[in-house]
Amino acid sequence: MDNIAGQKSGLGIATHLATLLLVIVWIVPTVGLLVTSLRDQDAISQTGWWMALQGAPLTFVVEVPVDDQREAEGGGWRLDANVFEGASGAALPDDVVGRATVDAFGVSRLRGANLAPGETAETRDGVAVTVERDGTLIARSPEQMEDSLSLPMALIAPPQITLENYAEVLTDMDADDRVEAREQGQSLDDLLFSDEALFGPFVNTLTVSIPATVIPIVIAAFAAYALAWMDFPGRGLLIAIVVGLLVVPLQLAFVPLTIIHEWFGIGKSFLGIWLAHTGFGLPLAVYLLRNYMVGLPRDIIENARVDGATDFEIFWKIVLPLSFPALASFAIFQFLWTWNDLLVASVFLPSDTESTVMTRFVVTNLLGSRGGEWHILAAAAFVMIAVPLVVFFSMQRFLVRGLLAGSVK
Amino acid sequence: MLDSVILSGIVTILIGVGGMFAYFWASNWVLDNVLYPPKGENIGRNINRANAIRPWLFLFPAMFALGLYLVVPVFYSAWLSVTSGVAEDGGWYRNYTLIFANETFRISLLNNMLWVLVVPAASTAFGLLAAQLTDRLSWGNVAKSLVFMPMAISFVGASLIWSFVYHPDIEIGVINAIRGLFGAERGVTLIDGQIIDSFLLMVVLIWIQTGFAMVILSAALRGVPEETIEAAILDGANPFQIFFRIKVPQIMGTIVVVWTTITILVLKVYDIVAAMGNQYRNLEILPTQMMRYFDSGNYGFATAISIMIMVLVLPVMVWNIRQARAEMR
Numbered sequence: 149m150d151n152i153a154g155q156k157s158g159l160g161i162a163t164h165l166a167t168l169l170l171v172i173v174w175i176v177p178t179v180g181l182l183v184t185s186l187r188d189q190d191a192i193s194q195t196g197w198w199m200a201l202q203g204a205p206l207t208f209v210v211e212v213p214v215d216d217q218r219e220a221e222g223g224g225w226r227l228d229a230n231v232f233e234g235a236s237g238a239a240l241p242d243d244v245v246g247r248a249t250v251d252a253f254g255v256s257r258l259r260g261a262n263l264a265p266g267e268t269a270e271t272r273d274g275v276a277v278t279v280e281r282d283g284t285l286i287a288r289s290p291e292q293m294e295d296s297l298s299l300p301m302a303l304i305a306p307p308q309i310t311l312e313n314y315a316e317v318l319t320d321m322d323a324d325d326r327v328e329a330r331e332q333g334q335s336l337d338d339l340l341f342s343d344e345a346l347f348g349p350f351v352n353t354l355t356v357s358i359p360a361t362v363i364p365i366v367i368a369a370f371a372a373y374a375l376a377w378m379d380f381p382g383r384g385l386l387i388a389i390v391v392g393l394l395v396v397p398l399q400l401a402f403v404p405l406t407i408i409h410e411w412f413g414i415g416k417s418f419l420g421i422w423l424a425h426t427g428f429g430l431p432l433a434v435y436l437l438r439n440y441m442v443g444l445p446r447d448i449i450e451n452a453r454v455d456g457a458t459d460f461e462i463f464w465k466i467v468l469p470l471s472f473p474a475l476a477s478f479a480i481f482q483f484l485w486t487w488n489d490l491l492v493a494s495v496f497l498p499s500d501t502e503s504t505v506m507t508r509f510v511v512t513n514l515l516g517s518r519g520g521e522w523h524i525l526a527a528a529a530f531v532m533i534a535v536p537l538v539v540f541f542s543m544q545r546f547l548v549r550g551l552l553a554g555s556v557k
Numbered sequence: 558m559l560d561s562v563i564l565s566g567i568v569t570i571l572i573g574v575g576g577m578f579a580y581f582w583a584s585n586w587v588l589d590n591v592l593y594p595p596k597g598e599n600i601g602r603n604i605n606r607a608n609a610i611r612p613w614l615f616l617f618p619a620m621f622a623l624g625l626y627l628v629v630p631v632f633y634s635a636w637l638s639v640t641s642g643v644a645e646d647g648g649w650y651r652n653y654t655l656i657f658a659n660e661t662f663r664i665s666l667l668n669n670m671l672w673v674l675v676v677p678a679a680s681t682a683f684g685l686l687a688a689q690l691t692d693r694l695s696w697g698n699v700a701k702s703l704v705f706m707p708m709a710i711s712f713v714g715a716s717l718i719w720s721f722v723y724h725p726d727i728e729i730g731v732i733n734a735i736r737g738l739f740g741a742e743r744g745v746t747l748i749d750g751q752i753i754d755s756f757l758l759m760v761v762l763i764w765i766q767t768g769f770a771m772v773i774l775s776a777a778l779r780g781v782p783e784e785t786i787e788a789a790i791l792d793g794a795n796p797f798q799i800f801f802r803i804k805v806p807q808i809m810g811t812i813v814v815v816w817t818t819i820t821i822l823v824l825k826v827y828d829i830v831a832a833m834g835n836q837y838r839n840l841e842i843l844p845t846q847m848m849r850y851f852d853s854g855n856y857g858f859a860t861a862i863s864i865m866i867m868v869l870v871l872p873v874m875v876w877n878i879r880q881a882r883a884e885m886r
Contacts, residue, residue, distance in 0.1 A: 159796060163690055163694065164694070166690055167687075167690045167691060167694060167697075167700050170683075170686070170687055170690065170700070170704065171700050171703050171704060174703060174704045174706075174707070174764065174767075175703050175706070176722075176731065177718045177719060177721070177722045177731070177764070178706070178707070178710070178718055180718075180721060180722065180731060181717065181718045181721050184721065192729070193726075193728070193729070194728070195728060196728050196729060196731075196734055197729075198731075198734070351563070354566065355563075355565070355566045358566060358570060359566060359569045359570050359573055362570050362573065362574055363570075363573040363574065363577070364622075366573075366574050366577040366578065367577060367618045367619050367622060368619060370577075370581055370615040370616075370618070370619070371615060371616050371618070371619030371620070373615060374611075374612045374615035374616045375616075378611065378612040378615065379612075380609065380612040380613075383612075384882070384885060386616070386620075387881065387885065388878050388881060388882060389623075389628075390623070391877050391878050391881040392874050392877065392878050393623060393627050393628070394877065395821045395870050395873055395874045395877060396627050396631060396867070396870070396874075397824060397825050397863065397866045397867055397870055398825060399825065399844055399847050399862070399863040399866055400630050400631050400634045400860075400863045400864070400866070400867055401626060401627060401630035401634075402847075402851055402859070402863070403630075403633075403634060403637060403851065403856045403859050403860050403863070404629065404630035404633035404634055404637070405626065405630060407633075408625070408629075418565075418569075419569075422569065422573070423622075423626070424626060426622055426626075427622045427623065427625065427626020427627060428626060428627070430619055430622055430623050430626075430627075431623065431627070434619060434623075458585070458589065459585075459608075459611055459615075460581070460582070460585045463615075484708075484709055487711070488710070488711030488712065488713070488714070489711075490711070490712065490713055490827070490828040490831065490832075491827050491828065491844075491848075494848070495851070507711055507712075507713040507714075507828070510713055510717070510832075511713055511828075511831060511832050511835075515832060515835075522721065522724075522729070525717055525720075525721075526717075526721070528717075529714050529717040529718065532711060532713065532714050533709070533710045533711060533714040536709040536710065536711070537706070537709050537710070539709065540706065540708070540709035541702070541706075544702060544705070547708075548772055551769065551772055551773060552772070552773065552776050
């Protein structure tokens with residue numbers, strides 16, 4: 149269109165830029181938490197996640213012993229060492245040695261690390277010191293060195309991707325505790341199903357959402373067929389009721405259903421939440437499937453009738469296979485909804501750890517007691533949203549189709 | 558332990574799905590072979606009767622579940638709201654008058670109004686903007702996919718994501734880091750219970766719902782006839798005039814649908830406030846109030862609030878039904 153109108157390309161560039169800006173604003177929050185979930189616990193509090201690629205700067209004063217010094221060929225004394233090796237290990241954390249590089253060094257505590265790697269400077273005692281980027285140190289002195297050298301260092305540890313946060317949140321134990329627990333003979337099962345671990349809620353979420361997705365589909369498909377292709381008095385009224393029920397707030401059902409479930413002896417249980425999700429999902433399921441089925445070609449169904457097929461056969465052999473796209477759309481909606489749900493789960497499931505789902509676990513357990521521990525929260529968030537994201541990106545086509553069938557009329 | 562959990566899930570699916578199919582198959586078989594077999598001297602009458610009953614066999618499970626889980630609760634809640642709790646020994650209206658006398662309830666009502674005004678408007682506007690921007694872009698589908706992505710994320714997950722954006726530490730939270738770029742030296746706590754903080758929570762829902770609005774409005778924009786746009790171009794309309802004067806009026810119906818759909822969702826949203834503002838009275842909305850009373854066993858107040866949410870939804874419900882009926886004719 150732009151070309152037809154002969155417009156300036158300025159608007160085209162503006163469109164690209166505006167879209168880019170929009171997309172960035174939309175994905176930055178998620179990317180931030182994803183990056184955070186993969187960072188070391190200490191790094192999270194030291195620098196922002198947007199600095200993750202730069203590595204964390206560390207400053208240390210390294211003590212280099214001078215025991216290995218020898219007389220140099222041209223006179224005087226010389227020491228060859230490496231600041232990362234044995235000589236200085238005490239001051240450096242283990243996980244830095246072997247990964248970090250020297251960003252700057254100094255020869256006086258007072259002035260700090262003010263020299264670039266490769267430069268040479270003299271200490272107060274007249275020792276000329278050079279430190280390379282890889283930590284190689286050469287010290288020369290006209291006289292024998294007596295005291296160990298104390299050198300301020302600015303080190304850069306390259307960014308490190310770690311899955312430790314995920315392991316910690318899934319088992320509720322940090323690396324050391326896990327090793328200890330394994331040594332005491334606990335199995336992986338024991339670790340994953342310990343009281344405050346997220347893995348149990350993950351399994352519970354699956355346990356809730358899969359039956360709660362599959363069961364309403366079967367029920368709704370039969371009803372949708374009847375509403376689309378069978379003629380009976382009151383059909384229009386039933387369709388209107390289904391449309392009305394689409395918007396009934398779930399909150400209305402909580403008190404009555406708690407009482408009814410108690411009365412039937414279901415109480416708070418997985419059975420109760422499966423039934424509740426089935427009931428709450430049905431209006432959308434019936435509505436979507438009926439809208440789709442009613443659009444199937446009339447000829448096919450009429451021909452089958454003429455050939456003597458029963459309604460059950462027509463439904464089972466013709467309509468159901470043809471309705472696959474609509475079935476898939478609803479399945480995705482219902483799966484995302486039941487997986488992501490917090491409200492229905494807090495009403496229909498008991499609050500004990502054996503039946504908590506992830507959303508509820510995060511809100512009541514993690515946000516309450518570990519609200520400040522973002523390495524835990526970030527990893528928990530991504531354990532929670534990983535499955536929906538995979539479903540979303542692999543089946544986006546059906547999701548869009550379902551949305552359009554439900555709304556654009 | 559893992560095995561037993563998975564096993565029970567699979568067994569339930571098999572029982573649920575298998576049971577449903579068994580019901581449909583068996584009830585049809587009984588109808589055709591035992592009750593009204595299409596043979597013998599009454600064949601014509603039998604076929605007619607079987608065909609009159611069959612729709613109800615197909616409909617029964619769905620009608621039963623819808624009735625028990627949605628229709629009955631509406632009336633049961635209405636009944637409980639005028640008979641239980643303080644209504645037992647006073648007028649039937651006592652649950653309603655008492656919650657209105659409660660200041661927290663009035664705050665939550667006000668907040669709900671704010672949510673209903675802001676979120677659908679903002680989501681629809683951003684959605685329309687995104688739909689128009691990506692319409693003829695070479696990488697439009699990728700952009701759409703990324704804007705649409707939050708739809709898959711749970712409200713709780715989204716609340717965590719945005720809590721991190723709002724983090725009070727200047728080294729951790731993006732918002733505070735941006736303030737830092739403009740010279741702020743220390744981070745500020747963004748959500749601390751001011752009424753105005755509700756807007757920060759609304760951002761989360763807008764972020765989620767924009768994708769929904771975009772997908773639907775984008776399809777509607779594609780449906781705008783080319784001729785109308787070409788005619789406008791020939792008449793010398795600039796892109797903004799084309800958008801606001803030609804395209805938007807033609808998709809107004811869809812815009813209304815998107816707006817109302819999001820409005821319904823906003824009235825029910827609970828998770829975001831529960832996850833991000835649970836400890837602040839000023840951030841309460843009707844669903845969080847309702848859950849507080851529900852959890853403490855005060856069914857009178859809980860049902861009264863749920864009925865009020867229902868009343869707010871009612872106009873949309875009536876409108877939806879009228880639309881659906883008009884379509885069927």
